[in-house]
Amino acid sequence: MIEFRGVNKWFGALNVLRDITLSVEPREVVVVCGPSGSGKSTLIRCINGLETIRDGDLVVDGQRLGDPATNMTRLRTEIGFVFQSFNLYPHRTALENVTLAPIHVRKIPRNEAEQAGRELLAKVGLADKVHAYPAQLSGGQQQRVAIARCLGMRPKIMLFDEPTSALDPEMISEVLDVMVAVAEEGMTMMVVTHEMGFARKVAQRVVFMDAGAIVESGTPEEFFSQPKTDRSRAFLSKILRH
Amino acid sequence: MIEFRGVNKWFGALNVLRDITLSVEPREVVVVCGPSGSGKSTLIRCINGLETIRDGDLVVDGQRLGDPATNMTRLRTEIGFVFQSFNLYPHRTALENVTLAPIHVRKIPRNEAEQAGRELLAKVGLADKVHAYPAQLSGGQQQRVAIARCLGMRPKIMLFDEPTSALDPEMISEVLDVMVAVAEEGMTMMVVTHEMGFARKVAQRVVFMDAGAIVESGTPEEFFSQPKTDRSRAFLSKILRH
Amino acid sequence: MLENFSFRTIVEYLPLFGQGLVTTVWLSALSFAGALAVGIVLAAMSLQRGWLFRVPAKAYIDAVRATPLLAQLYFLYFGLPHLGFVLPELVVGILALSLNSGAYVAEIIRAGILSIPRGQVEAGVASGMTYVQRMRLVILPQAFKVTIPPLLGQAIVLVKDSALLSLISVSELTRAGQLLASDRFMPAEGFITIAAFYLLLYYGLKGLAALSGRWLGLQPARSST
Amino acid sequence: GTLDDITKRGELRVAVQTQGPPFSLVGAAGERTGSSVELAELMAKEMGVKITFLDFDWDGLIPALLSGKADLLVADMTPTLARGMKVAFTKPYMYTGSTVFTKADGKFKTTEDCKAKGTKIAVLLGATGEKEAKTAFPDADIKSYKGGGPLLLDAVNNGQADCGVNDVSAVKGQSTAYPAGSFTIMPDLLSKEPLAFATRYDEPDLLVWMNLFLDQVSVDGRLQKNLDYWVNSDAWKKDH
């Protein structure tokens, strides 16, 4: 479903992705973790073309990125992206946030889109917030709307970039619950997160990055119980210490 | 050292602090937790007069707040405050951040202040970042500078408002380590935090707030193992779940 | 001049001031509409990555900002006939005001668009919207709110600038004051009256700005944690 | 009285408006000159004081006099009765009148031609010509300009206006800036109007003196000489 082969990326002189080779199968859930600045966000942003790569191949849903024959706008409709800072449209209600792209990009008739939108909002537990504006919602609620917004496009893949790290502690679980539900329905997911409980529960694989490279990769059990490298051990000890 | 007696505070029609009675002894470390919006920040912001109270008594270091005889500016120099968002002065280097108040408020000669500032920065592990600007520092480093900045005023009390919740997970421990060290030197501290490891390690008391009131208060062991109210149980289950 | 201040004469000239006020209002309104059109086009040009549109737009904006409206007005008024366009004064005046204010409006709109957080653009990109869809559905509605207050500020400037059109024989508000000054030799009466009227327009626009701010404020502006 | 003040001060303060030849202009070398300017200089000389010119545009001219910044006002100003309610005019020192001018090769040949409906007629803002044009050409489209007679000529020359109406001496003086024969200046005058200097009503002594001055210079021919040089010919052209 997603296949990196020898991907490199530079920001100026900085080699932020080094020789990434990684493949994600359909219905697989992959958690990406690693220290700040290690390139996690960059990695998943490449997948839907928010960043462009310099060399190597990146094939998503059978289409090669950077290939002139690939219609990026089309491809993006197949990929949902959930941001750390939600990025809801502040001038639109929750429902409008969910229906905007289906109506304008997928060209679904408005009433159908709204019907579907209401169902999605109900699914993420926000049936009563349909007409609320983002500023009237708590962080956890906003992030759940953002997830519903992605689901509204019926994507084949969903990418999450630290979806809970901007949230108050008591709101984290409500978002993770929704993500677990999505994963259990069989969505292909790549999730940048430090929520190790989530990784344990639903991930088939944990990928540990450092300084732009994938340093380690394995099942959650392997990774948490027997980290193979010093760097992953140091990292785990830090985030699990207090 | 800090004594609330029947303190109430309103924001407009909202009763954000309800009948708070609480006293903190010298050298005591008190952790405050509770759901978002429960009034934790407001509570500690009252102590150094960032918020004013409507009724009840609040006596800090022997001086009654709101009393015309109390020199707030003087009192504030005895109280250090560490913010969630660091609030370092972005136009000043780390060292300048630390020395600004000692030089201008305490009227300590510049070279003495700088000498002391360097020592403090070394103590928080930033001897090599003395001349860095905040924007050049990671979140964890910025927060450590902020703590050094408070220590520079040799306060009798230190207040922390979620000092680690804006930090990347691997940076949390470096900040908590510094806070533990400060606590172990015998500082009187009030800390709003959800880092339960920290509470276990150094707090004499955990105070749980909900909807503006102190709902429960006790030693960490009591609070974590046998929360007395439904609300504190629900809260703990949420933040400890994933 | 003040001890003989004649309110009676002002009242006598009031119809003239009234006409001038009306002219100033509609001609400013028209010019501002023109300025918005010019400004949107220029802003769009100056936000392009390629130099082909960006450089001419910036050059135009700088040239307008660096020279006085008076020079621009005469440039059009005396210059257009050389190119074979003899247009009525009013048209030249409105054109000059639109082209002048348009440059400032362009800067305001550009700043408004750039003030939209990058995440908003990315959210649009990620859900497969085209450039035009992003602009129309995501960026412009948000930029609109940010730009309303400075745009009204520019409208205030434009209203006062329109006084310059009296130079090319448009009878607007300032002209009425000048008439009172030259027919009756009552400059204090003339000028203080027009000042009062301009102040009225200023408070009108300011009220509008406050109102629109409050109206827009009903829809929460920021999505925050 | 004011005259005593002027004597004590040693300075006569005269407000002028630099409207263009022949009355008041800035010469090629940047020197201030013209018919009215020279007359004012003559006044100061007769008073035995030095002269200071305060150069305003139309907006500032009257306020300068009324507020006492200037002792008197020297401009090609018509003493209308309405204006006389506010300032004290001297007796007229010359008569002129408004005339109509057009572009020499244009389709407007006579004053009658200009009466056609919709003719664009350029006049000077606030000048008497503006009033007269309104009565003489009721159907025309009157456009008032600010900034002096030359701009009227420019407007007519450029085609922004079909005809211009202005003081005949001004038109004659100012058209010399164009190649000879650029304009047709109609021989008939729309009106005959006096020109006079002005001062304040609270300076009766100065007014009396100014009138005396005008009598003197008419009798001894200095006024005529000034007008012949500046107004009735373009002799000044070669000097300025």
Add this chain to the structure above:
Amino acid sequence: MIWQQLQSLVGSYPLALRGLGVTVVLSLISLVLGTLLGFGLGILRTGGNRLISAAIGAWVDLIRGTPFLVQIFLIFFILPEFGIELDAFTAGIIALTNLAACFICEIVVAGIRSVPTGQVEAALASGLSRWQRMRQVVLPQAMRIVLPPLVGQYVLLIKDSSVVSAIGLTDLTRVGWLVVQRVPNGLLVFFLVGLGYFIVCYPLIMLARRLERRMGAAHGEVQL
């Protein structure tokens, strides 16, 4: 004809230079004074005192809402009735300084308000006095927001200074009016006047642009 006009124009260059000089000197003095005063008003306006703040607000509105011509007119011609006699240059400086101060006050207020409250709270918490907070913490940060529009405002004020010709100062615009009497070609003359202003203003506009870009970059602003 054009040739003859051009020659005549070239002959007027000393006058034009003098006019440009008046424009520059007048603008320079009043911009410096106006900036100082504007900062003072801005700081007072954001200070706690409601009464002072409202009074400054009303004054700024009055000045922003009325034509500059009328203001200068009042200062030069009406103040003498209250015993304040000013020469044209001083009156021009006062009027322009006041205008500048009012516009700059608004810019400074916006700048001060843009500094996050957390900064003020941090300063407050470490016991800095009101003036120390302003001087050490708020103003240096406000400058980033203030500087670009401030320079832009300078350009507007330089252009507004042309109104001083109403009270008899021979600035650059006035020179245009004088020259056009002899060289009746409005297009040419006012093109040159425009050029004169351009020479003074364009470097300032470039400076504003540079500042804006630098501050933008410092704030992590991005292209679309």
